[in-house]
Amino acid sequence: xxxxxxxxxxxxxxxxxxxxxxxxxxxxxxxxxxxxxxxxxxxxxxxxxxxxxxxxxxxxxxxxxxxxxxxxxxxxxxxxxxxxxxxxxxxxxxxxxxxxxxxxxxxxxxxxxxxxxxxxxxxxxxxxxxxxxxxxxxxxxxxxxxxxxxxxxxxxxxxxxxxxxxxxxxxxxxxxxxxxxxxxxxxxxxxxxxxxxxxxxxxxxxxxxxxxxxxxxxxxxxxxxxxxxxxxxxxxxxxxxxxxxxxxxxxxxxxxxxxxxxxxxxxxxxxxxxxxxxxxxxxxxxxxxxxxxxxxxxxxxxxxxxxxxxxxxxxxxxxxxxxxxxxxxxxxxxxxxxxxxxxxxxxxxxx
Numbered sequence: 001x002x003x004x005x006x007x008x009x010x011x012x013x014x015x016x017x018x019x020x021x022x023x024x025x026x027x028x029x030x031x032x033x034x035x036x037x038x039x040x041x042x043x044x045x046x047x048x049x050x051x052x053x054x055x056x057x058x059x060x061x062x063x064x065x066x067x068x069x070x071x072x073x074x075x076x077x078x079x080x081x082x083x084x085x086x087x088x089x090x091x092x093x094x095x096x097x098x099x100x101x102x103x104x105x106x107x108x109x110x111x112x113x114x115x116x117x118x119x120x121x122x123x124x125x126x127x128x129x130x131x132x133x134x135x136x137x138x139x140x141x142x143x144x145x146x147x148x149x150x151x152x153x154x155x156x157x158x159x160x161x162x163x164x165x166x167x168x169x170x171x172x173x174x175x176x177x178x179x180x181x182x183x184x185x186x187x188x189x190x191x192x193x194x195x196x197x198x199x200x201x202x203x204x205x206x207x208x209x210x211x212x213x214x215x216x217x218x219x220x221x222x223x224x225x226x227x228x229x230x231x232x233x234x235x236x237x238x239x240x241x242x243x244x245x246x247x248x249x250x251x252x253x254x255x256x257x258x259x260x261x262x263x264x265x266x267x268x269x270x271x272x273x274x275x276x277x278x279x280x281x282x283x284x285x286x287x288x289x290x291x292x293x294x295x296x297x298x299x300x301x302x303x304x305x306x307x308x309x310x311x312x313x314x315x316x317x318x319x320x321x322x323x324x325x326x327x328x329x330x331x332x333x334x335x336x337x338x339x340x341x342x343x344x345x346x347x348x349x350x351x
Contacts, residue, residue, distance in 0.1 A: 013056040017251070020053075021045045021244045034163035035316045037240045041247025042159050049254040050262065057249045063205070065249070066213035068242045069312055071197040072234050073214075073321040074221025088326065091298055094287035095331050098302050102127045102279045103342075106272045114268040116146065119347050124150040124268075127276060127304030128328065129210075129335045136339060140347070146265055152253040153269035154276065158305045159250060163317060171296030189232040196220040210332040211307030215325060218311070222322065246312060276304045294319070301327035 024044025028036035049055045106125035110116040116124065119142035126133045130151045137147045165171075197217040204216030224230040254262075284298040291298075297319045303310050307328040314324035 013054045017045045017055045017248045020048050021248045025244050034167045037243040038247045039160050041244040042251050045248050045251035055252040055255040065242050065245045067201045067217045070214035070217030071221045072239050073315040074218040075225045090291035098283045105275050123147045129332045149265040150269045154273045155305050157273045166296045189230045214308045300324045
């Protein structure tokens, strides 16, 4: 009886949202929108979650999807990617301007115009690193509900809006389906790819590396494909299914959110998103000119979203996921190191 109840719960909270997400992804894909399968899934399931659908992605499936998408992204790494890595230090330096500018601009807006208290405005203004920020928020005087809503809505808006913006603004994105590395497969290609991607991904996760499963699998896949040890690409259908689940995973943040709560916080959250986006556009444009890099690629590298989501967007838009992922890791590590000290300086010893 328990097994049957568990199976029904799994179908209702995961399989049904995935079906809804697949429909949303198909509609976006037919409409020719960029990053269609992930953004379409995100929009459709977010609407369902806000309408009362219970959405949950089991931990094991989450890890499997991150490993799979990391493996696919690694297949896009080429020798040209490594050559362009010489310009990364300049764009990495831009993060030293981007993060403080974003925090300051959002804090001013939330405090002066939305009447947030100082601790809540501070933690809600941090660009990305949501899990780490929430850990500190819970031990502070900040309103955790408001902080998680601002961060969640920002990520949802980024995934839903940013791909179309980059394409419409001709900043380097593409509305076409992402290219997947493909070649004649040998008998050991898939076993070797699976063993290396899973072991590196889980190893990175165990070492607490930000986005460890995705980053580790991407590195393993990049090495295997870049050296020619593996030439086979993963089936496109498998990749699209993983993108649908990724959309469901992000949309699950809205599960259990009351519409009254959403209405109360949607204005400050949207305002914070717009401000963060404007700061990102300005800093990314300046850095892109200084480093001789495509503006769109730098925008994705600087976008205030999660490592996995932004790197996956870079892949589906054909905009160098290794570059984007590396910058988000550096930003996460920098925030992790500096945030406790910044909280003490700005909010006082009690924080």
